[in-house]
Amino acid sequence: MLEPIERQSLSQAVYERLRDGIVSGELGSGTKLPSERQLSEALGVNRGAVREALKRLEQARLVQIRQGGAARILDYQAHAGLDLLSELLFAGGELDLRVARSVVEMRAHLGPEIARRCGERGGTAAADRLDAIVAGMRADPDLDARQAASLEFWDALVDGSGNVAYRLAYNSLRASYDGFRAALVQVLGDELKSVDGFQAVADAVRAGDAEAAAARAAELLARGAQGLSTLFEALETFPGGE
Amino acid sequence: MLEPIERQSLSQAVYERLRDGIVSGELGSGTKLPSERQLSEALGVNRGAVREALKRLEQARLVQIRQGGAARILDYQAHAGLDLLSELLFAGGELDLRVARSVVEMRAHLGPEIARRCGERGGTAAADRLDAIVAGMRADPDLDARQAASLEFWDALVDGSGNVAYRLAYNSLRASYDGFRAALVQVLGDELKSVDGFQAVADAVRAGDAEAAAARAAELLARGAQGLSTLFEALETFPGGE
DNA sequence: TGAGGTCGGGTGGTAAGACCACCTGGCCAC
DNA sequence: GTGGCCAGGTGGTCTTACCACCCGACCTCA
Numbered sequence: 001m002l003e004p005i006e007r008q009s010l011s012q013a014v015y016e017r018l019r020d021g022i023v024s025g026e027l028g029s030g031t032k033l034p035s036e037r038q039l040s041e042a043l044g045v046n047r048g049a050v051r052e053a054l055k056r057l058e059q060a061r062l063v064q065i066r067q068g069g070a071a072r073i074l075d076y077q078a079h080a081g082l083d084l085l086s087e088l089l090f091a092g093g094e095l096d097l098r099v100a101r102s103v104v105e106m107r108a109h110l111g112p113e114i115a116r117r118c119g120e121r122g123g124t125a126a127a128d129r130l131d132a133i134v135a136g137m138r139a140d141p142d143l144d145a146r147q148a149a150s151l152e153f154w155d156a157l158v159d160g161s162g163n164v165a166y167r168l169a170y171n172s173l174r175a176s177y178d179g180f181r182a183a184l185v186q187v188l189g190d191e192l193k194s195v196d197g198f199q200a201v202a203d204a205v206r207a208g209d210a211e212a213a214a215a216r217a218a219e220l221l222a223r224g225a226q227g228l229s230t231l232f233e234a235l236e237t238f239p240g241g242e
Numbered sequence: 243m244l245e246p247i248e249r250q251s252l253s254q255a256v257y258e259r260l261r262d263g264i265v266s267g268e269l270g271s272g273t274k275l276p277s278e279r280q281l282s283e284a285l286g287v288n289r290g291a292v293r294e295a296l297k298r299l300e301q302a303r304l305v306q307i308r309q310g311g312a313a314r315i316l317d318y319q320a321h322a323g324l325d326l327l328s329e330l331l332f333a334g335g336e337l338d339l340r341v342a343r344s345v346v347e348m349r350a351h352l353g354p355e356i357a358r359r360c361g362e363r364g365g366t367a368a369a370d371r372l373d374a375i376v377a378g379m380r381a382d383p384d385l386d387a388r389q390a391a392s393l394e395f396w397d398a399l400v401d402g403s404g405n406v407a408y409r410l411a412y413n414s415l416r417a418s419y420d421g422f423r424a425a426l427v428q429v430l431g432d433e434l435k436s437v438d439g440f441q442a443v444a445d446a447v448r449a450g451d452a453e454a455a456a457a458r459a460a461e462l463l464a465r466g467a468q469g470l471s472t473l474f475e476a477l478e479t480f481p482g483g484e
Numbered sequence: 485t486g487a488g489g490t491c492g493g494g495t496g497g498t499a500a501g502a503c504c505a506c507c508t509g510g511c512c513a514c
Numbered sequence: 515g516t517g518g519c520c521a522g523g524t525g526g527t528c529t530t531a532c533c534a535c536c537c538g539a540c541c542t543c544a
Contacts, residue, residue, distance in 0.1 A: 009526065011297065035495060046528050048290055055253065055294045056301050060325075061413075067496045068536035077406075081414035083302075083323035085407055102407040109355050117347075164319075165327055165344040169411060171303075172323035251497065277524060288499050309525045310507030
């Protein structure tokens with residue numbers, strides 16, 4: 001209600017239009033895109049806007065551009081990186097359950113590993129930060145606040161893991177999550193309410209017990225996975241029924 | 243020697259220049275970028291080239307652009323996605339060992355999980371494909387061919403895992419790897435030579451034994467990790483000694 | 485007949501200039 | 515102190531033009 005009204009630039013619109021065409025298979029991989037001039041005329045926008053969109057598609061490895069020749073569409077499953085995940089999740093204006101399940105599975109696998117490495121390398125600095133966040137959770141039982149704190153918690157864990165790749169992968173996963181934060185507060189209720197679960201992870205990190213940290217993190221994430229799984233089943237039976 | 247000569251567009255050069263400035267910390271997060279007009283004048287290029295570069299930086303979540311106000315530089319560690327990994331690995335013209343170690347660690351963790359899911363869901367179709375690749379390995383002991391076959395093998399595994407997120411994450415990791423393929427043929431020799439290791443993974447997938455597939459994959463990757471680890475130590479002692 | 489060269493048309497790459505939409509800050513009137 | 519106004523700067527869009535490059539058709543000549 002009180003969120004900022006989204007405005008969209010033309011190049012953004014062009015980007016999304018072409019991206020949706022590619023990931024939906026409408027523009028098959030290997031086919032050639034119309035020329036920039038043709039696109040700009042067909043879409044009724046300036047050539048510059050088209051170029052900006054094409055550059056972004058190239059960066060996402062959805063197309064390949066060569067001077068003097070037309071842009072070729074690539075097979076996104078074979079080339080695109082994890083940054084595309086959040087866009088894939090909702091491409092075409094509808095939630096893709098197959099992608100959503102993949103995200104949850106990756107979360108369930110990456111999370112414990114991050115906790116493990118944090119337990120291994122985080123030290124007391126990480127433990128202090130985690131404890132402070134958990135203390136804040138106890139102080140405020142509001143679910144929205146819990147969700148924010150939970151994100152902080154994972155942020156701290158990931159920092160403590162000392163692994164840049166995990167950090168970036170976490171960011172990519174979180175970008176997928178952010179689009180549905182409000183919708184998932186209830187679904188992840190079990191996970192968010194279990195302050196003891198967060199505390200157990202923090203304790204393991206403080207003890208420097210990497211395996212325990214991983215195990216406790218896995219237990220914590222399993223609570224949310226339960227809710228997500230039932231949500232997905234419901235969505236499968238009653239599509240669109242958000 | 244016979245590789246295509248790389249040409250670089252202006253917008254690409256602008257992108258890399260700004261990206262390096264950001265990830266190196268030279269342009270601290272929170273600071274404001276000069277206006278497009280100032281940048282284009284300072285860099286001696288057209289404003290369009292600057293805009294294309296800025297759009298890409300925004301897509302990589304390195305900057306935030308708002309109409310009417312200057313572009314703000316974001317904290318890339320807090321926002322950038324896994325796609326940045328390959329660029330981070332070599333940003334500033336030198337290999338970043340901390341990033342490299344992170345990549346290897348993620349490989350060691352993600353690989354077995356991919357094998358596990360492939361064993362779980364790949365079925366005979368995946369097993370057939372894997373077996374064919376391993377057969378090809380036996381037929382050609384050349385290391386370069388082995389490396390190509392090894393990539394095909396993982397490609398097939400990842401397809402069999404039925405997880406889009408893993409697929410995209412694998413693509414991101416592979417993009418980091420591709421820049422050093424030639425340099426790593428020797429370093430990964432142990433891994434590439436162990437056809438039996440690949441075969442063991444393929445066998446586990448055929449048997450539908452997910453845990454065995456994960457275990458065999460972990461063993462296989464450990465061989466390469468050994469070589470990589472000693473390489474990194476050497477590079478740490480003699481920097482730049484490629 | 486086939487190898488090689490020439491050339492025109494189309495493509496992406498770059499440039500310069502202009503105007504619009506929007507934000508910011510300072511000023512002013514109330 | 516509030517609200518409105520206004521000017522200057524910013525990103526967003528458009529137009530036009532030219533350059534560098536690639537491709538295919540065509541031609542030439544051994």
